[in-house]
Amino acid sequence: MQPEEIEREIEIGVVRAFGWAVIEFETALYQKFLIMSASSSLMTEDMFKKYLRDMEAKGYISPVDFQRKRAWKRLVIESEMDEEILTPDEVRAFIEKARESEKKTQKLKKPESENVVSESKALAENILQYLEIGMPSRIKIKRRIGEPTLIDHVEAMHHALADSREDFLKYVRKNLPRVYEDIEKILDSKGEEVVLRSLRVIESGQRIYPPQ
DSSP states (O other), rough: OHHHHHHHHHHHHHHHHHTSEEEEEHHHHHOOOOOOHHTTOOOOOOHHHHHHHHHTTTTSEEEETTTTTTEEEEOHHHHHHOOOOOOHHHHHHHHHHHHHHHHHHHHSSSOHHHHHHHHHHHHHHHHHHHHHHOOHHHHHOOOOOOOOHHHHHHHHHHHHHOHHHHHHHHHHHOOOGGHHHHHHHHHHOOHHHHHHOOOOOOOOOOOOOOOO
16 A cells, blocks of 8 residues: 555544534544554554644645643544645646636626616617608707707607506607507517616717707
8 A cells, every 4th residue: 555545544533523523632543543444553643643734735734722621622523524635736727727617707708887888879879870860850850949859859759658557658659650560569679678778878978969
């Protein structure tokens, strides 16, 4: 048996010596280990203490003062000791690989808020195009006093939709009948919240409005 394998067997034997206990006095742990590990029964107490310190360095156990006596606390169970231990270089390589993977994921996936803004702007452009089509031709040439501008329609549609879907469609049917079906399809496919955001985008001036 290789030295590494012998050391591994001793460490497992120490953990087994705890039994169901989480904390055990050092002297009692040593005696239990000798009884349970016949092949290592010639181990001296000093040798046993050295193994305990090595196991502490590996994170298997930790020293505690219990009832003013030297004791040890078990931090792992036997099955956890069978897991492969990575070297420091392997740990660094693993972390670096994880970071690279995260960077690639971030490049491929936009934040949700950015997607929402992009969708709202695109839909705002679409709505404006329909409104330009829906407005009477004479308004595009020379608007009469009192006739609503394109922005007036946008604001009115915003307020109507904020009240209800029915008020919104009623306004479009009455004032922009040429594009009623198109606007209704947008509302059905995108939903009220998205259309409201897009109307706010137009009102906030995030697009240069066409001549009115």
